[in-house]
Amino acid sequence: MRRFFYAVDSQGNGKDNLNNKAIERPKLSSLAIGSSFELTESIVHHWCRVLRANIGEQGILFDGFGGEYQVQLNAISKKQATVTLLAHHDDDRTAPIxxxxxxxxxxxxxxxxxxxxxxxxxxxxxxxxxxxxxxxxxxxxxxxxxxxxxxxxxxxxxxxxxxxxxxxxxxxxxxxxxxxxxxxxxxxxxxxxxxxxxxxxxxxxxxxxxxxxxxxxxxxxxxxxxxxxxxxxxxxxxxxxxxxxxxxxxxxxxxxxxxxxxxxxxxxxxxxxxxxxxxxxxxxxxxxxxxxxxxxxx
Missing domain, CATH: 3.40.1280.10 (SPOUT methyltransferase, trefoil knot domain)
Known part of the structure; x- marks a missing residue:
């Protein structure tokens, strides 16, 4: 599955990596399994436009605060995409040093x-x-x-x-x-x-x-x-x-x-x-x- 970084700003809100606009997005750890949320513009651009992902495809998101999150695309429009949170995996793969x-x-x-x-x-x-x-x-x-x-x-x-x-x-x-x-x-x-x-x-x-x-x-x-x-x-x-x-x-x-x-x-x-x-x-x-x-x- 494709992996994408989900950026979070200093107020706990996601930021669009392409135009740096502040958009209210929670940390992934604050979301319940089964909840839906919008992707950042950079992920929409890469996953949905460049890679031409379709509804139903699954991917992995990580925000840097620990672990990774399995999601599924459930809606794609011209400028936005929404995913459903399926699972959290607690593997950071950090080095021992x-x-x-x-x-x-x-x-x-x-x-x-x-x-x-x-x-x-x-x-x-x-x-x-x-x-x-x-x-x-x-x-x-x-x-x-x-x-x-x-x-x-x-x-x-x-x-x-x-x-x-x-x-x-x-x-x-x-x-x-x-x-x-x-x-x-x-x-x-x-x-x-x-x-x-x-x-x-x-x-x-x-x-x-x-x-x-x-x-x-x-x-x-x-x-x-x-x-x-x-x-x-x-x-x-x-x-x-x-x-x-x-x-x-x-x-x-x-x-x-x-x-x-x-x-x-x-x-x-x-x-x-x-x-x-x-x-x-x-x-x-x-x-x-x-x-x-x-x-x-x-």
Whole structure:
């Protein structure tokens, strides 16, 4: 069955992903089995117009708050479609490791690829970063559009792979500012701070599941280029991976690597160097290899 993300805004109402109009729609968990409700415009467009679904066809909806919901199309008009809720399935398919990647932005399809594949491997959040050697420095007028696009890339990957809790794509920061925040911010300050995400998932980011992102990670790892005398795997990694659902932060720099100053800041913030193999990985490949390695080691 086809899977679709049912977006819910900060007031508990669904939002139309195509034109961002607020429409009153409840969380799926508030609906009783057998009740009927309208789909968002984006789902109507994709399911009913592009895929040409017919009345009676069944699909899966998820809103990111846990589990997924089996529905059946019971009415289709030119602009709207209504479904009946048939069942709730409590499978989130979340990874056993909570992970946040600080990822220096790259150009074009490479960034889409990194976000898509990291999502398939169960990343919890991606903090977008700019750096001294990075290719991308967004203008203020570009941020909202790019953030919404990259969040949609992650949501589309969830629809494909079966993950029911989308990763949060966090608004870009200069890497120096992000590392300073990690060093100076107290736990209480962080917990009380809203996560900077796209309006599409604003209410979802406040869900308790994501609160761990505002706490200190169990381990911070900086993927580094191969260097002689550098340990392949930090000694603390095995112990952290033996914990129940550990929280690990990863820092992945640009193609040109981090500057000397940025590396020093990363060291001060507690990012241990992690060298995966003897080859230099591309910035879009590194998240995939790192997450896959963590899951294999755990």
């Amino acid at each position: 909570i992970s946040k990647i600080g990822l220096v932005m790259s150009r074009g399809d490479r960034m889409d690829y990194a976000i898509q594949k990291a999502t398939e491997l169960g990343v919890t959040a991606i903090q977008l970063l700019s750096s001294h050697h990075g290719e991308v420095n967004l203008k203020p007028t570009q941020v909202d559009k790019k953030l919404t696009h990259w969040q949609q890339v992650a949501i589309a990957a969830c629809e494909q792979c079966g993950l029911n809790r989308p990763p949060l794509i966090l608004s870009p920061l200069p890497i120096s500012i992000w590392l300073q925040q990690l060093c100076s911010e107290t736990i209480n300050d962080a917990i009380n701070k809203a996560l900077p995400v796209s309006p599409t998932i604003q209410s979802l980011s406040a869900d308790p599941y994501y609160h761990i992102l505002n706490t200190q990670a169990n381990l911070r790892l900086q993927l580094s280029v191969p260097a002689s005398g550098q340990p392949t795997i930090p000694e603390s990694l095995s112990a952290v991976l033996s914990q129940r659902q550990p929280y690990i932060e990863l820092l992945i720099g640009p193609e040109g690597g981090l500057s000397d100053e940025e590396r020093q800041q990363a060291d001060a913030a507690g990012f241990a160097a992690w060298q995966i193999g003897s080859r230099v990985l591309r910035t879009e490949t590194a998240p995939v290899v790192a997450l896959a390695t963590l899951h294999a080691l755990s």
